[in-house]
Amino acid sequence: MDRRLFLAASLGSLAIPTLAHAQRPPMRTRWKVRASEGFDALAFLGPLAGGELYLPYYEADANAFAPRLAAAVRSDIPALSKEAERSGFGLLGPNLSVLFSNGSDADLPTLIASVAAPDARLFRAYRASPYWNENDWRWFVGVAPRLKALFEAMQAAGFAAFRDERAGAVTRRIAELDRDLADYDVIRLHEKLTGRVFDPLIEVVLLQFCKPHGIKVQGQTFLQAADWNTPITVRNAAHEMLHPPVPMDGSAAQAALAVLAQDPLIPRVVADHDPKWGYTTLEGLLNEDIAQALDQLISEALGVARNPADRWRNADDGIHVLAGAIYGMLRHDRWIETGGSIEAWLAGAVRAGRFDPGRLHAVAAQVLERPVNALWPLA
Incomplete structure (x- = not known):
């Protein structure tokens, strides 16, 4: 990921106006930073499927965990991934994260309970969200029994402990970001540049297995890698809260x-x-x-x-x-x-x-x- 910071002098006539010396208005943005086993399980489906986007980051992790799963489960993960893309559902892990982002992401048992009863636990929030898509929901319900079997297999294989072994720095990173983000008033600029009113709370969920994605889900919540630095986190927040920037049917x-x-x-x-x-x-x-x-x-x-x-x-x-x-x-x-x-x-x-x-x-x-x-x- 490109981490170069912008230098105004490099653009000549496109020099960027800075607000650095303007009087700072009252802080509008409130930040909440947390982790999520459930979202990490969904993100790990990409590496387990052998997706080329993910293996540069997680090939060793996928190779270590996959043998814990039965052969039928291992082979169904890439099959589900391909079916998701062919159906128009899109990238499996990121788009499942949208469906489970109504408070159903705590851990694998929560994913299992939700996918076992999607109409009762997931439908209402997803239907009311800007992400609602009837074809996506129909595809998801059709594969829900396979997803339930997959999540149960991951739970039995000890995914929670496997993740914890690799995510030891997440707690420290949460505290660091809680401190560092307090200086960045993203919501004030969202409101100024769109003419809309936003909730002041931005929720950042730090994950172990989501690279290269930053993922916007329901509400003002986005998912990102735990080791991305503060400027990347601010840029992700600046971007992800905007979707959709205008009503696309307007x-x-x-x-x-x-x-x-x-x-x-x-x-x-x-x-x-x-x-x-x-x-x-x-x-x-x-x-x-x-x-x-x-x-x-x-x-x-x-x-x-x-x-x-x-x-x-x-x-x-x-x-x-x-x-x-x-x-x-x-x-x-x-x-x-x-x-x-x-x-x-x-x-x-x-x-x-x-x-x-x-x-x-x-x-x-x-x-x-x-x-x-x-x-x-x-x-």
Whole structure:
């Protein structure tokens, strides 16, 4: 993961306005940091499935734990992972985490009880959340008996003790983050840059097995690796709380999607990039890239940002061209200083023709420091 901090001088005419010397307003954000055996069990499904995203971090752990499981269970984990992606459910562990994030993540016994009675224990909260998807729920209910058998096998194989052996530093890290995060008022900037009201509480769940993901779940909760430093944690919070940054079924998002669908580049990025990164629909990419543009502004204001050109070059094979363009437009509009309704801003930008391919690509090229005719794929 790219951990470079942003240096304003490196962008010349794109020098970033800083709020460092402004008078500090009252703190709006409250932070809660904790751990979770249940979320760690879900995250560990990626390494156990042999997923290429996870093995660079957890191959030794997966090789140590997998022999404790019966052969039938071991073979069903990659099968479930492939079925989840083919069905449209997506990445198995991260998307299961969303379903179990209504207080059903404490430990493996809680996962088992919840998956044994999903309608009673999971449905209501998931149905009321912004993540509700009827097809995803139908797929999940269909595989619930297999998941129950898998969680029971992990419990019998001693996953709790196995995790505890590897997560000894988590308690210390919780205390460190509780102290360090108190200086970062992320919610105040969320509200300023979106025009929405947020709950002041951000819950950070530290996990042993979730790399490379930071995962937003129900509520204002996100999951991240326990050993990620404070700037990474602040950047994750700046990003994850934004989803969705605008109502994706609203008129502004739909107008933007209609224009982007005619763009010669952006739909090709969606169709041709490696699907392991996600964002396999135009709507999903727009959702993500508005959030990335806003979180870049927030991170800059809080002094924890990466250089935007480097950030978007090194992330997900460079696919976030749209994020760079939206960020450049917001920078031009001095959005970090003015703020307002991001949904109204999006509608106005589309009406003004700023999402038309020629203008969009030119702004992206300036921010991303790439030729306008070679924005993606990266050479």
